[in-house]
Every structure is written in structure tokens, then in C-alpha cells.
Amino acid sequence: VMPEERQMPFMDFLDIVEKKVTSPNVFYVQKQCSNLTEEFPELVCDVQPDIPWMSEALGKKPDAVNFWLGESAAVTSLHKDHYENLYCVVSGEKYFLLHPPSDRPFIPYELYQPATYQVSEDGSFEIVDEKTAEKVPWIPLDPLNPNLELYPEYAQAKPLQCTVKAGEMLYLPSLWFHHVQQSHGCIAVNYWYDMEYDIKYSYYQLLDCLTKT
Secondary structure (H helix, E strand, O other): OEOOOOOOOHHHHHHHHOOOOOOOOOOEEOOOOOHHHHHOHHHHHHOOOOOHHHHHHHOOOOOEEEEEEEOOOOOEEEEOOOEEEEEEEEEOEEEEEEEOHHHHHHOOOEEEOOEEEEEOOOOOEEEEEOOOOOOEEEOOOOOOOOOOOOOHHHHHOOOEEEEEEOOOEEEEOOOOEEEEEEOOOEEEEEEEEEOOOOHHHHHHHHHHHHHHO
8 A cells, every 4th residue: 555645844744743733644754766855955965965985885876865754653564675775864763674585485475456545534544446456466474573373484584673873874785675663753864776686686586486486
């Protein structure tokens, strides 16, 4: 289910995060596609345009620089990305649960109908299926409270957990699975570098295909 998106003055958003205004919804600035450079130009001068040692190591500049700010109720479900990710916490803390790509045989996938959240007249949300869209694979398991009766293979996985505090940076390699929580009002900036579709990716594709078989 894609998140419901809306635009509002940034001060209105801060009033919600700072609890000056109450709302039953969960608010999170998490639009990607380099939203820091595209939507928050006032903040660009406050951070580096890239991480020099990473740009040198990869031989390229980041594909996107993203800004994140939200409530503690905003939780990112377990997934992976095709990016080399440098996640920098400016204020607050981020809580990561990580799985290396080698844990793929123990991580379940199921097919789901794509859907969107739509706001009803009373302000509540309803999930509306995109009936003409093809089903998409997603991980149905909550790694913080896994249903091992339904997904017994997950017991063989070896998750890593880490806390990234203000002033710290996490290098999250491409294809690593991650589940993310945060302290309330946490501010972060991350740098996405396109991954190389090299032998590493071929190894992962082989493991993925063998798992499905």
C-alpha cells in the first residue's frame, strides 16, 4: 500500500511533530528521488552534496540525496534497495534491523495487490486496490515479532541490530534487507549511490532463484 501523499507548509508539519497539533495520522517526510535537493533547497547548504570518500571509492556522485523527518510511529517494513546507502543521522536516533543478502532463503515473500490509501470524508483512511495492476512481491513478516509457525525458515536467519545516533553514519550496502524505526522527530539525510549490476548481483539473483525453486 503506497502512503498517502500531501503538501503542507513546513511549519504546519512541525506543529504536528512537536505535538502542538494533534492528528490520528502518522506524518513523515520520506518522499525520495532526491527530495532534499529538489524540495528543500534552503537546506542544501547545510550538508555536503556527497560523501567524498564514498564518491571516490565508487567513482561517481550520489544518484539521490534524501531528507527524512517524522514521528516515532513511522516504521519502515523489511525490504531491500538497489542502492549503496549512506544513512546520516542529524538529530535523534534510527534503529535498524539488518539481514545480509545471504539470509534470502529464510526471508519469505508473498504476492500482494497494489493499493493506495485514500482519505474518507470523516478523515479516516481506507485502502483501495489498484485492480488493474499486477500483484507485486513483498515481505509479509514482521522481524520484530515473526510468526515462526507460518514462516519457520525465518528462525534460521541471523538479524543484526544497530542504533545510529546523532552525528553517526551507517553504510548500508545494496541488497541488504532492513527494517527501520526512529525516535520521535528524528532528522536524517541519506545518500543513495546506484549499485553496480556486477558479479555480486549475479550471486544474489542465483540465490533468489534457488530459493524460489
